[in-house]
Amino acid sequence: MAAKYELNDASVIVVVGSGAGGGTLSNELCQKGHKVVCLEAGNFLTLDDVVNDEFTMWGKLTWQDPRTGQPIWIVKAVGGSTMHWAGYSIRFNDYEFKPRTTYGAVAGANLLDWPIGLKDLEPYYDKAESKMGVTGTNGLPRQPETNAFKVVNYCAKKAGYSFEMGPSAINSVVRDGRPSCQMIGFCTSGCKIGAKWSTMYTEIPRAMETGNFELRPNSMVLQIQHDAKGKVTGVLYADKDGKHQVQKARIVCVAGNSIESPRLLLNSASSMFPDGMANSSGQVGRNYMRHASQHIYATFDQPVHAHRGIHAPGIMRSEARFDPSRGFAGGYYLQIFDVGLPFTALSVVPGGWGRSVSGLVDQYDHMVAVWTCAEDMPQAAARVTLDKSMKDQYGLPVPNIAPVDDHPNDTALLKHARGTLETIFRAGNAKDVAWRPPFPNSHNMGTLRMSAKPADGVCNGWGQTHDIKNLFISDGSQFTSSAACNPTLTIVALEIRQADYIHSQMGAGTI
Amino acid sequence: MITEKPTAIPQLTRRTFIKAMGATGVTVYVLWSSPAWLGPRIALAANLSTLNATQAKEMLAMARQLFPHDKLGDEYYWVVVESIDKEMAGSPELAARIHDGLTQLNQAAGGDFAGANANQQIAAMKKVESTPFFSDMLNKTQFYFYNNKAVWPKFGYEGSAWEKGGYINRGFNDVTWTDG
Numbered sequence: 001m002a003a004k005y006e007l008n009d010a011s012v013i014v015v016v017g018s019g020a021g022g023g024t025l026s027n028e029l030c031q032k033g034h035k036v037v038c039l040e041a042g043n044f045l046t047l048d049d050v051v052n053d054e055f056t057m058w059g060k061l062t063w064q065d066p067r068t069g070q071p072i073w074i075v076k077a078v079g080g081s082t083m084h085w086a087g088y089s090i091r092f093n094d095y096e097f098k099p100r101t102t103y104g105a106v107a108g109a110n111l112l113d114w115p116i117g118l119k120d121l122e123p124y125y126d127k128a129e130s131k132m133g134v135t136g137t138n139g140l141p142r143q144p145e146t147n148a149f150k151v152v153n154y155c156a157k158k159a160g161y162s163f164e165m166g167p168s169a170i171n172s173v174v175r176d177g178r179p180s181c182q183m184i185g186f187c188t189s190g191c192k193i194g195a196k197w198s199t200m201y202t203e204i205p206r207a208m209e210t211g212n213f214e215l216r217p218n219s220m221v222l223q224i225q226h227d228a229k230g231k232v233t234g235v236l237y238a239d240k241d242g243k244h245q246v247q248k249a250r251i252v253c254v255a256g257n258s259i260e261s262p263r264l265l266l267n268s269a270s271s272m273f274p275d276g277m278a279n280s281s282g283q284v285g286r287n288y289m290r291h292a293s294q295h296i297y298a299t300f301d302q303p304v305h306a307h308r309g310i311h312a313p314g315i316m317r318s319e320a321r322f323d324p325s326r327g328f329a330g331g332y333y334l335q336i337f338d339v340g341l342p343f344t345a346l347s348v349v350p351g352g353w354g355r356s357v358s359g360l361v362d363q364y365d366h367m368v369a370v371w372t373c374a375e376d377m378p379q380a381a382a383r384v385t386l387d388k389s390m391k392d393q394y395g396l397p398v399p400n401i402a403p404v405d406d407h408p409n410d411t412a413l414l415k416h417a418r419g420t421l422e423t424i425f426r427a428g429n430a431k432d433v434a435w436r437p438p439f440p441n442s443h444n445m446g447t448l449r450m451s452a453k454p455a456d457g458v459c460n461g462w463g464q465t466h467d468i469k470n471l472f473i474s475d476g477s478q479f480t481s482s483a484a485c486n487p488t489l490t491i492v493a494l495e496i497r498q499a500d501y502i503h504s505q506m507g508a509g510t511i
Numbered sequence: 512m513i514t515e516k517p518t519a520i521p522q523l524t525r526r527t528f529i530k531a532m533g534a535t536g537v538t539v540y541v542l543w544s545s546p547a548w549l550g551p552r553i554a555l556a557a558n559l560s561t562l563n564a565t566q567a568k569e570m571l572a573m574a575r576q577l578f579p580h581d582k583l584g585d586e587y588y589w590v591v592v593e594s595i596d597k598e599m600a601g602s603p604e605l606a607a608r609i610h611d612g613l614t615q616l617n618q619a620a621g622g623d624f625a626g627a628n629a630n631q632q633i634a635a636m637k638k639v640e641s642t643p644f645f646s647d648m649l650n651k652t653q654f655y656f657y658n659n660k661a662v663w664p665k666f667g668y669e670g671s672a673w674e675k676g677g678y679i680n681r682g683f684n685d686v687t688w689t690d691g
Contacts, residue, residue: 051671052670052671052672052673053670053671055654055658144683144684145684146683146684147682147683147684147685147686150684150686150689151686151689153689154689181677181679182673182676182677182678182679183677183678183679183683184672184673184677184678185672185677185678186672186673192673193673302686302688303667303686304686305667305682305685305686307668307669308669308672308678308681308682308683308685309677309678309683309684340668340670341657341663341666341668342654342657342658345578345653345656345657346653346654346657349649349650349653353576353577353578353636353649354576354577354578354579354633355579357578358578358579358580361578361580361657361666362580362582362666364666364667364668365666365667365668366667
């Protein structure tokens with residue numbers, strides 16, 4: 001049922017990337033009858049390739065092409081980072097679309113309001129939650145409480161707080177041709193049974209079924225090409241054999257995650273666009289955001305066995321609010337997040353060596369971990385650029401993610417979150433409570449942000465670039481601010497909405 | 512991984528290293544008084560290509576001090592030594608860095624790191640903490656030690672679960688001390 005398009009077929013829409021953004025957009029466009037070629041840099045794995053082994057799957061899934069600067073953990077495979085995400089699916093709060101208005105001027109932060117608000121996205125959040133099977137929405141039951149959840153919520157309740165199971169895009173019932181969660185664990189190593197939503201086995205096969213979709217895995221897009229009028233005409237890519245090909249296109253949609261997407265625009269510089277494509281604002285690559293985050297470990301006299309079941313069972317929402325009396329702008333979620341022994345050891349090692357580390361690992365089966373997911377302030381210095389001193393296997397300059405210190409707002413917020421968790425775990429009679437820095441960033445946002453005015457950002461409220469009408473940003477790069485919640489649900493909602501817009505604009509003949 | 516074979520040498524004692532020349536290089540046997548669960552005394556054998564027996568002993572002692580788990584025998588740390596040795600064989604730069612680092616470590620310990628007591632070993636390691644050698648050792652020991660499936664049960668980690676149907680019927684919610 002898969003389509004096959006000619007390289008010189010200039011009527012196709014090219015989507016670069018097949019993750020939460022690109023996979024969703026591809027399917028939505030195909031459902032509306034549009035012809036889509038999706039170029040994915042990584043392999044097309046099957047569930048047979050998924051094993052319950054953290055380092056093995058890290059090797060199979062991780063984007064390991066060279067880059068410099070901050071450590072990043074994203075996926076290079078069909079499905080993109082939906083293969084390794086943990087499933088938490090939370091909507092933005094209304095104020096999080098208006099950070100500049102709500103927080104006022106924050107020194108050292110490049111805050112800007114989104115050109116859209118919660119009202120614009122609500123109908124698409126509805127569709128996204130339905131598509132992804134988010135627990136606690138659309139009448140779908142929450143998952144049953146896991147060991148880690150029971151222990152954390154037991155402590156929280158003693159301190160006057162409360163956690164909830166989910167909301168999570170992991171099937172709690174058989175649904176959408178996929179099984180319900182079997183509490184295997186290993187969510188972040190790829191779900192072996194496909195209970196967790198990933199575009200690899202939902203959007204991609206759905207798009208194939210339409211007969212309008214051609215997926216080309218192992219195809220790394222090197223450059224977006226344009227004509228004399230500055231309109232995008234197609235992409236240059238290295239195919240599975242490393243051969244350079246040019247795929248013509250009516251529209252190009254970029255969804256390579258917030259590192260590779262700006263890198264592609266920068267690497268597409270030409271005599272007409274010497275600073276990179278769609279970069280008249282100079283904002284391409286700027287305002288890189290991850291979430292302000294940290295791990296807190298607590299150990300107990302009694303066993304926990306937190307590795308049994310979903311990695312990410314539940315969250316606490318009550319600190320995800322705007323309340324300047326706490327001494328910082330933005331809010332945070334506390335999210336239970338337990339992984340296997342190898343990755344737990346990896347995570348506790350940055351705290352040093354010796355008995356302070358091994359003493360924690362010794363208590364692995366008596367331990368819970370909670371991750372802080374908090375709004376990150378966009379900083380001018382936090383930026384993706386080309387590092388011309390190093391080239392990748394395709395001969396292109398590698399991306400550099402400028403290492404920047406946490407903004408003072410992030411620091412204040414994380415300290416508050418540590419205080420909250422300390423209170424919670426002490427109330428539950430925890431033995432040891434330890435704090436560790438986060439894993440390399442998996443939540444990557446900004447770098448091609450939406451803005452009402454072309455001078456402030458790269459794309460408009462539909463993800464369409466201000467400079468080039470037939471070039472779209474179709475991933476988390478569009479985010480004007482990070483909000484406190486995990487990005488995937490919002491990316492999916494934005495892409496369902498973007499597909500509607502592209503469809504209507506094509507119908508109107510404007511692109 | 513651990514290679515186990517019955518030994519022909521009787522009366523072996525813990526942390527005894529016996530060096531014997533093999534056809535392809537130096538063979539080092541690390542032997543220990545095996546815990547009861549291992550049954551009769553056995554030996555771990557490995558062809559070490561870049562480390563001599565003294566260096567292997569030093570690396571073993573360092574790996575232990577990096578992540579000390581009193582409940583675990585040397586055989587689990589020996590996996591680290593074997594694995595790093597294998598990496599060194601493929602990377603002359605790494606081999607040089609580790610050889611030099613072990614020399615520095617010995618100097619920091621007053622000449623004999625492996626023979627020093629725990630406090631002296633820790634003090635010596637602190638002196639070389641900022642070297643690339645130390646971060647290599649830290650990262651590689653972390654990986655090879657905790658990613659060894661044989662150590663997982665010692666920490667209550669049960670490994671691959673999908674083939675057993677996950678934990679939906681095997682204890683994902685068996686904690687009861689939080690009830691009531």
